Amino acid sequence: MSFMEWWDGFWATYNTVIFSVGVNAMLALSIYVTLSCGLLSLANAAFMGIGAYTASLLTMQFELPFGLALAAGGALPALVALVIGIPTLRLSGVYLAMATLGFGEVVRVIVLNMEITGGPMGLNGVPPITEWWHIALLLGATIYLLARLRRSRIGRAFEAIKEDEVAARLMGVNVAGYKLLAFVIGAAIAGVAGGLNAHFTFTIGPNNYGFEPAVDILTMAVFGGTGNLIGPMIGSTILSLLPEVLRHFKDFRLAINGLILILVVLYLPKGIWDPRRIRAAFGRHSADKKVQ
Amino acid sequence: MMSLQFNRISKNFGGLQVLQGVQFEVPQGGIFGLIGPNGAGKTTVFNLITGLLRASSGSIVFNGEDIGNVAPHKITERGIARTFQNIRVFKEMTLLENVVVGMHEHLDYGFAGILLNLGGFRKAERQARERALELLSWVRLDHKAHMLADSLSYGEQRKLEFARALATNPKLLLLDEPVAGMNPSEKTELMAEIRNIKERGFSIFMIEHDMRFVMGLCDRVAVLNFGRIIAEGTPDEIKNNQEVIEAYLGKEEA
Numbered sequence: 001m002s003f004m005e006w007w008d009g010f011w012a013t014y015n016t017v018i019f020s021v022g023v024n025a026m027l028a029l030s031i032y033v034t035l036s037c038g039l040l041s042l043a044n045a046a047f048m049g050i051g052a053y054t055a056s057l058l059t060m061q062f063e064l065p066f067g068l069a070l071a072a073g074g075a076l077p078a079l080v081a082l083v084i085g086i087p088t089l090r091l092s093g094v095y096l097a098m099a100t101l102g103f104g105e106v107v108r109v110i111v112l113n114m115e116i117t118g119g120p121m122g123l124n125g126v127p128p129i130t131e132w133w134h135i136a137l138l139l140g141a142t143i144y145l146l147a148r149l150r151r152s153r154i155g156r157a158f159e160a161i162k163e164d165e166v167a168a169r170l171m172g173v174n175v176a177g178y179k180l181l182a183f184v185i186g187a188a189i190a191g192v193a194g195g196l197n198a199h200f201t202f203t204i205g206p207n208n209y210g211f212e213p214a215v216d217i218l219t220m221a222v223f224g225g226t227g228n229l230i231g232p233m234i235g236s237t238i239l240s241l242l243p244e245v246l247r248h249f250k251d252f253r254l255a256i257n258g259l260i261l262i263l264v265v266l267y268l269p270k271g272i273w274d275p276r277r278i279r280a281a282f283g284r285h286s287a288d289k290k291v292q
Numbered sequence: 293m294m295s296l297q298f299n300r301i302s303k304n305f306g307g308l309q310v311l312q313g314v315q316f317e318v319p320q321g322g323i324f325g326l327i328g329p330n331g332a333g334k335t336t337v338f339n340l341i342t343g344l345l346r347a348s349s350g351s352i353v354f355n356g357e358d359i360g361n362v363a364p365h366k367i368t369e370r371g372i373a374r375t376f377q378n379i380r381v382f383k384e385m386t387l388l389e390n391v392v393v394g395m396h397e398h399l400d401y402g403f404a405g406i407l408l409n410l411g412g413f414r415k416a417e418r419q420a421r422e423r424a425l426e427l428l429s430w431v432r433l434d435h436k437a438h439m440l441a442d443s444l445s446y447g448e449q450r451k452l453e454f455a456r457a458l459a460t461n462p463k464l465l466l467l468d469e470p471v472a473g474m475n476p477s478e479k480t481e482l483m484a485e486i487r488n489i490k491e492r493g494f495s496i497f498m499i500e501h502d503m504r505f506v507m508g509l510c511d512r513v514a515v516l517n518f519g520r521i522i523a524e525g526t527p528d529e530i531k532n533n534q535e536v537i538e539a540y541l542g543k544e545e546a
Contacts, residue, residue, distance in 0.1 A: 163384055171393050
């Protein structure tokens, strides 16, 4: 068997898994943005759903080009985030988590009862037009955007708010404005990821974007570590591949998955990718290096 | 020029009257001190000036403008910065980053500059870092610029707070009990730092508990007791004021 044949077979079997790794990386980054601003928001699955339905309806019913559909799939969740963010972002901690979960439930029920979204049946026959390079390009763009923000006054404002809201405010940071910005950016990224995802899964339904995926997205980011951009991507990659790797354990698969999560949370509270701990583990020499 | 006036400010928390008709003026230049026993309402005064609280009545006028309803970050922009009684540095950031956060409003590059790493963005960021290093050198912390704020001692964190507050380019610097919890050598050092900041032309308004510290530093002092100003004057006048002595030491039975 030549390499090309092997590769074709591998790709045919695993392309959706590989696609999922990319989309999940975007989702983990979408919640990283709000977490980096100190917001525990669980609305990203709902934003993903809004993006998925928006993009799918545009390609299915209006036969819009994919790029345009994806742009709308990012824009509509961003707009929704802007509207619901103004009242809800006054909340913090678990109260914000509860309010955003409630918002997700509202979105699910609306989608469930609308005609155009196909109600409980969802949308069938979403054109499978997502190519690997669409995902690579948009994931790359997301990473670039967030990396640039981190190095600017915006990224510093997010971090300052996360560390001490009062101090940030009295250093001249418009706290409410930046929280809203983080919420909107996260929503747009999740929406685009939803649009990409819908166009390779063929079918989407209201339950794909409910409570469970909301928690999954958070888990991926926290598992990897939310102190930087690499952590969420490592977390999402591992958690996307783990079910495949554990395939041989059959019935124990979910239990092992859960066990690994518990161990990480217990022993690596800052996630798998914690540069300071890694540096420390490799000895004093590199630990003393100044961070720049 | 800088001027800050408190005009008959009252503040109630529910039925509790914390401030009653408080009136004073912080002079341009020099160090103005507000002293008073625990619970006199000193920190409330700062929270009102910085917009964290709203007065129940009266007005606060800064440079001719009533700032009673201005948002906290806008008050910072107008030129008032502060430190906190319980230190609030950004512990997970480096010293340099802490100070650069203070320059937030002065970095006026746009979104395109950030995304495309344009010249204007790079220049503004470089200048901000240079300025931050300079401010850190004012408080003799520049050699630790790239360490995390968490690794600093208590006294050093206070000095970092000074540098961060100065980064907002204030006309008036509010210091909330700067030596609370400090040991004697830290106190002496902070006293020198505050004098240095004053020499550089900043007006300072300080709340303090430590009488010796206040008397050694301030040009004018006001005394707050149970929500009222009971005396105002030079440190010498305050030291000999009968009412102040009674407020601090209690009244002798006749």
